[in-house]
Amino acid sequence: MKLFGVLGDPVSHSLSPVMHNAAFRALGMDCEYHAFRVNKDNLYNAIYGAYALGFGGLNLTIPLKEKALGIVDPADPAKQIGAVNTIDFKKGITGYNTDGVGARMALTGSGIEIKGKEVLLLGAGGAARAIAFQLAKDGASVIIANRTVERAESLAGEVSRVGRSTACGLDDLKNQIQNCDILINSTAAGMSPKISETIVTSDMMHKNLVVFDIVYNPINTMLLQEAKKAGARTIDGVMMLVYQGAEAFKIWTGCTPPVDVMEKAVRERLS
Template sequence: MKIKGSTNIVGLIGHPVEHSFSPPMHNAAFDALNMDYAYVAFDVNPNDLKSAIEGAESLNIKGFNVTIPHKVDVMQYLDELDEVARLIGAVNTIDFKNLKGYNTDGIGAVKAIEEVTSIKNKNVVVAGAGGASRAISFYIAKYGAESLTILNRNEAKAESLASDVSDSGLIGEVASDSINAIGNYMDGADVLIDTTPLGMHPNINDEPIVKADMMDEDLVVFDAVYNPNETVLIKEAIKANAKPVYGIKMLLYQGAESFKIWTGKTAPVDVMEKALRNTLNLE
């Protein structure tokens, strides 16, 4: 990569950001397409968020990814919101052309799953009711799932999210229940999505939400955790000869969607995946 006077800057804002995998992924993509862009991570204290957005506009920065803790608070400083980002109530991508916010987390998960199966007409069970679950659930609805059930340790949070997704008009009635009742929903499930932090490094030996004896071979099992690559849940899916989808794929495809928003070009997904895998020491 050669930085020139004409180089377009995109980047990541969050607090902290030093462990982000996005810079190597995006910079590999820009290099592969010989684009005059560079991706940089900016550690922005929450108290400085407004001035960071205003400063980025003044500096002609082209776009940002947004990570914790800014995904919700940044919305007040934008001029426009993508419709699904508005429903989700959080933004992870900003395009400074029109100061518009998007959320590519959910589409990232959907595209990861759709490497294996279409979401359309599928019965989907989502574990967790936090930010990742919210982003993914709205996109599962948007992509035509037959049914959606949201399970969470705090049942009230699951019920609230289910109500919000139902009210969006993207899908019919969304069910909710305790995560402890997950066994009641496995027989009819086509896709299981785990958005909980169970199994995330360093807690790699956590008890999975479901074990192999409750999975059939047709079940698609997606775990949003990508460190480790092979989580306890993914190991159970492999043991059951089910269809595992790795969390790294969500990270990859959400990045590819951001890339397209900023540049108007289709992202070189293979190049980005190789860079990600190298960064995560998976190859």
Template sequence: MRTVFAVFGDPVGHSLSPAMHNAAFEALDMECTYYAFRVSREELKAALEGAKAMGFGGVNLTVPLKQEALKIVDADPLAAAIGAVNTVDFRNGMKGYNTDGIGAKLSLEEEGVDIRGSEVLIAGAGGAARAIAFQLAKDGASVTIANRTAEKAIELAADVSAVGNARGCGFENLGSLIRESDVLVNCTVLGMKPDIGGTVATAKDMHSDLTVFDIVYNPLETRLLREAKLAGAKTVTGVMMLVYQGAEAFRIWTGVRPPADVMKRAVLEGLRT
């Protein structure tokens, strides 16, 4: 009998998680299957309880369910601090985790970025920015969060300061902040389809020792990453964050580290269709 895993969200039809996880299960010859189910915020509690009752191995959560899950599951300390859950494991009750920050961390480390001691500038202050800021600050980076609404960035930085060094500000001095940074992480929707011309910065703001990480993965190469290449900066695509956050969820559920290269290939194939 196959063990079922799933992603819950609304909408969820666009999710690449089924292709990514099923490719890993097949590569490892595991008797598991991963599906996508449309679940509203109001239905989440019943859906999670039903999944557990039916013997699901675990589920991922996407918008708009990540914050709602905190009311239902036993969140681990990091997920509770972030204020969002994207992974639920059913082996010991209903345990909630957030793997978005780990996905970002592993994406940067793969490109040779030493997080400890780095000056990291995060553009945006939404859910993904929150997860990444907590993770990188906890791992020893000095994090600056810049947002169009400065108050939101300052509030987030105050929360992140519980685990590490963080400050918040507006976008007015973004160029000078980038020039002082080792890593720029775009957590805004600028550059995402259909607004593929959008970018938080251009080449004139960057320097060749900078690493530019855009968590947007559609299109695969955003305008921000093209501008970074013009400046001679190192670039990291959002695909790897998607892959590594999924790989960490896979590990939590199964105790097995999946083949990231297989998962990446499945994501890239999904983006091409």
């Protein structure tokens, strides 16, 4: 049996095990996927321990994606993004990032055009980095809004090398949102157990806005509830989870997983 896993702190909320194990069963593969709580200080030992034990691969979640960059051999675009969410062990310890592809496919799969759109991205962490680079490369203009403005400005400067990107704080979000086509939350606001949190409320939105929350637990986050009040279109975080997971699955196994099976497993568990 080949083992796979997700490392994070916290990690009990992760539905990656449910999703990947459903795909392994559907394909008749002798593999299992588990969640392991690992903090930043123990990340090096955890990655090399999994490598030594013969794991097939790993995923990384909050708050390990950026720390991993200095531990693994990063492939593009992980090196450019500055964050790793997938590790493969076939040829050493190679780091990848599938978050950006997952976000793009979640949007395009919902019929949302990216090129030429104004995107307001909340957050400047590991997932935000991947999303910002991907959407800027796809032709969107990305505004990165973060509580620490300096961090948003730093990321926007990096993203500007591949596309259009600017930065702002959280004090002028209403005006920023009025000029945007797509709002994406890449922060942990609204994630279980803090389900009542949201950075943006309905009075700050407009009805032509697309609101995409990458938080998937709960599915109907407070942000998405507020968006529905405003008459905006909503996209939940399940499909980004599924699509980024499918890309990781391909990297590890060389096989295309059943995306519909993965999505069904996640939504059934959340419901």
